[in-house]
Amino acid sequence: MSDGVSLRDADFDYESQAPMSMTEAAYEALREEILTGRIPGDTLWSDREIAQRMNLSRTPIREAIQRLAAEGLVEVKPRRGTRVLPLRTDDVREIHQIAKALELEAALLLSGRDDRNIRDVEQAVTDMELALEREDRDAWVQADSRFHQAIVDNCGNRRLADLYQGHRALTDRARYFSLHLRPLPVRSAEEHRAMYEAIAARDTRRLSQLYHDHWNRTTEELLELVRRHADVMPIKASPREETK
């Protein structure tokens, strides 16, 4: 999508089989480029530029940009351009705190449901452990993703799931570059198993504790990686916060 080829060729959402709007297509393409870092932080765009590159008019591009702005990935400055917001260490902390809050609530809800479905969650934990044995990082990451997704998807609160999903762009962006830099997540696997068991046992107090511990540790681990690999990371240390 970064090759400047028309988006019109990809006019369908193959997964849902529903026709996708141009706005939707542009949104996903841009989001993807930002998350993977193909468009680095602080880059300035103009809507015309993007429209031309994607062979669309400015209208759907503008609408896509506004969605990205609402998600916090870009900032649009009237008569200046649209800027890809760089990720700072403080942002990583904030983003993770939000994700923790949403997912913990989901986990609590899930654990309290009578008709709960925790098969997917358990399966994800098992897969994680298997991946760990094989030292298969990609499989581990995938299972990890499924674990968190399963909890949110089955919590019974669709809005919460949607909100979490939308927020995911941010956590994913932060996590994207750490995948192959971090040590084998032995500790993390244990924690996931523990979280699953707390859900199964409906132990809300333990669940809260585990969640706080897990996310706090994950955050600090990521930030430590950022510090050590500042050169290749798209995440920058926070200069003392300019207000907006």
Add this chain to the structure above:
Amino acid sequence: MSDGVSLRDADFDYESQAPMSMTEAAYEALREEILTGRIPGDTLWSDREIAQRMNLSRTPIREAIQRLAAEGLVEVKPRRGTRVLPLRTDDVREIHQIAKALELEAALLLSGRDDRNIRDVEQAVTDMELALEREDRDAWVQADSRFHQAIVDNCGNRRLADLYQGHRALTDRARYFSLHLRPLPVRSAEEHRAMYEAIAARDTRRLSQLYHDHWNRTTEELLELVRRHADVMPIKASPREETK
């Protein structure tokens, strides 16, 4: 704003002193009309219709509508129209669960800060108690609002505050009509005092407990009101969930 008079006359955001875009103005006007129930649920619009009523072109209206759609207030059906989503009891539950999760995290963060500022929080609690003595419902609601706002604003996580703020449209919509129907919130005032004290004492465990209790009770109380005043409420009982 509902009188069909041009929005152009209100071209400035008097609070922030920044010039407001037409999109922004349209967004706020529409949001206000939905929250207060002046536009009832299930209403179908067309962008042209709104544009004409506000004396604007369709472009800013479309953009405003998309923001409202992202917030979950309306649903846009291609080639059908834009529908104001009716509020159902399940929605109220979902919305409150999310608000609880976000605000609890904020409260935990606030209580853990070294340089925390909990003056505003305490002041709000005091005001609430005073309003209760005078049986001044409006003052109580205002203080209640300030209480929650103060916690979120001072938690040190701007993104969380923004997210909470955006979500607020939904909780406010649910709460709007209950203001003068509910009994005097004696219990609530006590709970707010307890929450403040838990924050001051950095008692995270108690804080979690209090939050869950408070929000669960508030939710059920509101739903009970809905049941008893179904005729005048914009919130309808949930028919067993049609999936989208």
Add this chain to the structure above:
DNA sequence: ACACACCATCTGACATGCCAGATGTAATGT
């Protein structure tokens, strides 16, 4: 009386044109 095909009309999706403000740069004054 009823099923069904037809079509005027309405909708959102998208393209495009124009505008005012912000910017960078070159021309100007000192």
Add this chain to the structure above:
DNA sequence: ACATTACATCTGGCATGTCAGATGGTGTGT
């Protein structure tokens, strides 16, 4: 050489035109 000003150029904001799909009413055939 340097500060200042004038202006061409770029940007997002907004208005408007076109189009295809969805809808609902009408007329036709049975």
